[in-house]
Amino acid sequence: MERKIQFKVFKFNPSIEVTPTWRVYEVEVDRGTTVLDALLKIKEEQDPSLAIRYSCRQAICGSCGMMINGKQRLACFTRVLELNSKIIYVEPLSNYPIIRDLVTDFSELFSKERSVKPYIIRDDVEEMSNPTGMYLQKPDELLSYLQFADCIECGLCSSACPTVSTDRLFLSPMVLNKAYRFSADSRDSGLVHRLPVIDSEHGCWRCHFAAACSSVCPKGVDPAKSIQLLKRMITSTNIFKKSRKRIVEISSRPHVTLSFP
Numbered sequence: 001m002e003r004k005i006q007f008k009v010f011k012f013n014p015s016i017e018v019t020p021t022w023r024v025y026e027v028e029v030d031r032g033t034t035v036l037d038a039l040l041k042i043k044e045e046q047d048p049s050l051a052i053r054y055s056c057r058q059a060i061c062g063s064c065g066m067m068i069n070g071k072q073r074l075a076c077f078t079r080v081l082e083l084n085s086k087i088i089y090v091e092p093l094s095n096y097p098i099i100r101d102l103v104t105d106f107s108e109l110f111s112k113e114r115s116v117k118p119y120i121i122r123d124d125v126e127e128m129s130n131p132t133g134m135y136l137q138k139p140d141e142l143l144s145y146l147q148f149a150d151c152i153e154c155g156l157c158s159s160a161c162p163t164v165s166t167d168r169l170f171l172s173p174m175v176l177n178k179a180y181r182f183s184a185d186s187r188d189s190g191l192v193h194r195l196p197v198i199d200s201e202h203g204c205w206r207c208h209f210a211a212a213c214s215s216v217c218p219k220g221v222d223p224a225k226s227i228q229l230l231k232r233m234i235t236s237t238n239i240f241k242k243s244r245k246r247i248v249e250i251s252s253r254p255h256v257t258l259s260f261p
């Protein structure tokens with residue numbers, strides 16, 4: 001059965017406008033219609049200028065994050081009627097610069113992500129150059145990071161994080177989760193190379209464990225948990241006891257990197 005629902009959508013083109021406006025659209029939806037379907041219908045039938053970013057339409061690519069009725073959600077993963085609301089408010093994700101309408105700029109987030117070297121780092125240069133076998137893992141070694149590897153980089157957690165709102169340089173839950181996911185991998189020896197960034201004044205110690213990040217994660221990653229595990233990993237390692245100078249010296253040593261999805 002179809003129902004008519006009102007959508008109040010944030011419209012703003014910062015390159016030519018000074019203030020944002022809200023536009024109201026009415027859309028017929030049924031049980032299976034997602035917010036993304038409704039926005040695409042608006043774009044096709046009522047307002048071709050509406051800017052939206054999306055790709056997979058199945059909660060995999062992480063590109064359709066937005067505020068829906070005040071909460072960070074994936075538009076393709078949110079059924080309109082399940083919101084139980086006659087008016088649906090749709091805005092761009094908070095904590096990010098707006099490119100246009102519902103599209104936000106993730107460049108800062110991705111550059112923070114690069115700073116924690118989100119890939120497997122190994123010290124055995126000789127083995128990497130002339131491999132003699134596979135790097136095997138036991139099931140419990142896999143389980144130690146598996147949940148945290150489910151991140152689709154949608155950035156919802158960083159949008160919900162109160163520390164990101166007050167400290168733009170805070171690495172953010174998504175990035176710290178990534179640092180833990182790789183550092184906890186039994187094939188990785190890269191913690192020492194990540195330490196100067198994750199143990200900095202804008203690193204993991206700024207997280208006060210309110211878990212707003214985990215409450216909006218559409219994949220059940222729980223970045224609040226991985227950040228606490230990362231803190232424990234740092235304090236329980238001998239690396240932490242070495243001087244800053246030593247860390248900088250070690251982290252500038254050549255190492256082999258292996259890109260990993």
Ligand code: SF4
Nearest residue numbers: 161207209210211213
């Ligand atoms: S637990 Fe930490 S990272 Fe997550 S929302 Fe709170 S302050 Fe931000």
Ligand code: SF4
Nearest residue numbers: 151152154155157217
């Ligand atoms: S941890 Fe969850 S909310 Fe954060 S970027 Fe990854 S998938 Fe998205």
Ligand code: FES
Nearest residue numbers: 055057062064076
């Ligand atoms: S379109 Fe890919 S996650 Fe929504």
